[in-house]
Amino acid sequence: MSKPKFAMYWSGSCGGCEIAVINIHEKILDVDANFDIAFWPVAMDAKVKDVEALEDEEILLCLWNGSIRNEENEHMAHLMRKKSKLLVSFGSCATEGCVPGLGNLFPVAELIDTAYTTLTTDNPDNIRPQTVTQVPEGEITIPAMKDRVHTLAQIVDVDYFMPGCPPESHQIAAVIDLVIEVLQGKAELPPKGAVIGAGHSTVCEECPRQRNLKAIKAFRRIQDVAPLDPELCILEQGVPCNGPATRSGCKARCPSVGAQCIGCYGPAEGVVDYGARLITAFASVIDSRDPEEIEQILDGIPDPTGQFYRFNLADSLFQAGAPAFKKNEV
Amino acid sequence: MSEQFEPVIICFTCNWCSYRAADLAGTARMHYAPNVRLVRLMCSGRLDPTFIMKALSGGADGVLITGCHPGECHYIEQNYKAQSRWLLLRRVLKGLGIAPERVKLTWTSASEGTKLTKDINSFVEEIRDQGPLAWHKNLQQEKQEKSQHNPQQTPVEVTA
Ligand code: SF4
Ligand code: SF4
Numbered sequence: 344m345s346k347p348k349f350a351m352y353w354s355g356s357c358g359g360c361e362i363a364v365i366n367i368h369e370k371i372l373d374v375d376a377n378f379d380i381a382f383w384p385v386a387m388d389a390k391v392k393d394v395e396a397l398e399d400e401e402i403l404l405c406l407w408n409g410s411i412r413n414e415e416n417e418h419m420a421h422l423m424r425k426k427s428k429l430l431v432s433f434g435s436c437a438t439e440g441c442v443p444g445l446g447n448l449f450p451v452a453e454l455i456d457t458a459y460t461t462l463t464t465d466n467p468d469n470i471r472p473q474t475v476t477q478v479p480e481g482e483i484t485i486p487a488m489k490d491r492v493h494t495l496a497q498i499v500d501v502d503y504f505m506p507g508c509p510p511e512s513h514q515i516a517a518v519i520d521l522v523i524e525v526l527q528g529k530a531e532l533p534p535k536g537a538v539i540g541a542g543h544s545t546v547c548e549e550c551p552r553q554r555n556l557k558a559i560k561a562f563r564r565i566q567d568v569a570p571l572d573p574e575l576c577i578l579e580q581g582v583p584c585n586g587p588a589t590r591s592g593c594k595a596r597c598p599s600v601g602a603q604c605i606g607c608y609g610p611a612e613g614v615v616d617y618g619a620r621l622i623t624a625f626a627s628v629i630d631s632r633d634p635e636e637i638e639q640i641l642d643g644i645p646d647p648t649g650q651f652y653r654f655n656l657a658d659s660l661f662q663a664g665a666p667a668f669k670k671n672e673v
Numbered sequence: 674m675s676e677q678f679e680p681v682i683i684c685f686t687c688n689w690c691s692y693r694a695a696d697l698a699g700t701a702r703m704h705y706a707p708n709v710r711l712v713r714l715m716c717s718g719r720l721d722p723t724f725i726m727k728a729l730s731g732g733a734d735g736v737l738i739t740g741c742h743p744g745e746c747h748y749i750e751q752n753y754k755a756q757s758r759w760l761l762l763r764r765v766l767k768g769l770g771i772a773p774e775r776v777k778l779t780w781t782s783a784s785e786g787t788k789l790t791k792d793i794n795s796f797v798e799e800i801r802d803q804g805p806l807a808w809h810k811n812l813q814q815e816k817q818e819k820s821q822h823n824p825q826q827t828p829v830e831v832t833a
């Protein structure tokens with residue numbers, strides 16, 4: 344009997360999610376032992392036409408990592424959806440838009456201008472990418488950027504969501520173990536739409552730091568607080584920590600080693616808008632009733648929009664900043 | 674015919690003060706602009722910023738938050754919490770390119786029916802000046818475009 348097929352595809356992303364999968368060490372041999380790897384451009388050679396030639400739903404498990412930034416991403420999302428039985432939105436880019444999603448604060452034309460005109464860019468003829476170019480051999484095309492970044496689930500139907508930037512290796516290994524157990528008839532799949540490979544609470548729940556009543560007179564950047572108290576809650580020390588709104592599952596990796604949580608595991612269970620929850624969390628620790636003083640304290644968070652939506656903008660209630668909705672000719 | 678823009682405004686009222694002020698305005702037959710939809714909460718402190726974002730992304734052009742005057746909160750100091758949240762929310766909205774003036778906070782006591790109607794009327798005019806927020810339209814339009822074009826036919830040649 345032939346083995347079930349596995350695929351992993353990346354779209355608008357950094358590649359860290361692929362590395363995280365490979366980083367499960369010898370567990371990767373289980374993947375190989377139990378699956379036939381049908382398509383995984385980073386790890387092996389296969390062509391899109393090979394995928395196109397498959398029957399619908401012939402791939403059992405497809406881990407999709409990356410945001411939907413351009414038309415090719417969108418096209419591939421539809422293709423992989425059609426060919427996969429289980430499509431997993433893998434990592435923060437696919438699930439929330441992640442850092443690529445911050446592009447949603449700007450019109451596309453501005454993003455391209457910035458990329459092609461920065462001081463370190465050698466572009467004397469001021470060239471811009473063209474979707475269609477004539478070369479002696481014929482016409483070549485590159486995919487056009489979409490007006491804004493979408494999450495995978497905004498484009499196609501998704502079976503499971505796996506948060507993290509990237510998901511933690513122990514979580515990936517646990518999910519792969521589960522799928523293998525399901526294949527062997529020893530376990531059942533979670534309900535469709537479930538968040539897998541993560542916890543059900545907040546990072547604060549897993550955080551070993553001591554929490555008291557928080558009352559803050561100033562927010563400061565972590566490098567300006569030296570030394571950080573190793574035992575005490577980071578937010579209580581005035582350093583913005585996104586733990587209170589972030590989903591658990593990483594074992595509070597960052598605060599455990601003296602860095603603030605920046606929210607890479609996305610919204611905690613039940614949170615509708617990640618930024619809104621953080622506004623509540625941060626506002627409630629401000630120790631002042633005087634609007635002027637509060638404004639001064641808030642000056643300590645230089646970029647609140649970036650602080651609260653670093654990973655989650657494309658999946659937030661607004662999905663983008665106003666400029667992204669302005670149509671621009673590229 | 675050019676029609677005047679009629680803003681949609683959600684006004685969150687506190688059970689103990691501004692909702693009663695609105696009641697008073699009603700029984701006293703005071704007039705205020707019909708552009709506001711009142712939503713009664715037990716306290717301005719119950720106002721999760723999510724509600725505001727939901728309102729703005731769902732079609733509202735402005736949000737008015739009302740709470741008891743400082744020092745008069747039925748739950749002691751929850752209106753101060755509302756104040757801090759509102760000040761921080763304004764900054765986030767600004768970062769998203771939304772005029773922070775679209776979300777306003779006013780204090781109103783239960784006896785201030787006149788003040789509430791004034792606050793509502795002036796806010797409606799302020800939002801009228803701002804123009805439509807159009808967030809809902811932005812998101813809807815895209816959905817329509819999506820259903821019109823069949824993604825399977827996107828002319829993208831891909832060779833990995
Ligand atoms: S989720 Fe993080 S690690 Fe994964 S591709 Fe996106 S940016 Fe990279
Ligand atoms: S706010 Fe940060 S440091 Fe404080 S308990 Fe939560 S995760 Fe830990």
Ligand code: SF4
Pocket residue numbers: 508546589590593594595596597598603604605606607608609
């Ligand atoms: S502590 Fe926060 S930023 Fe760090 S890995 Fe966990 S969720 Fe991500």
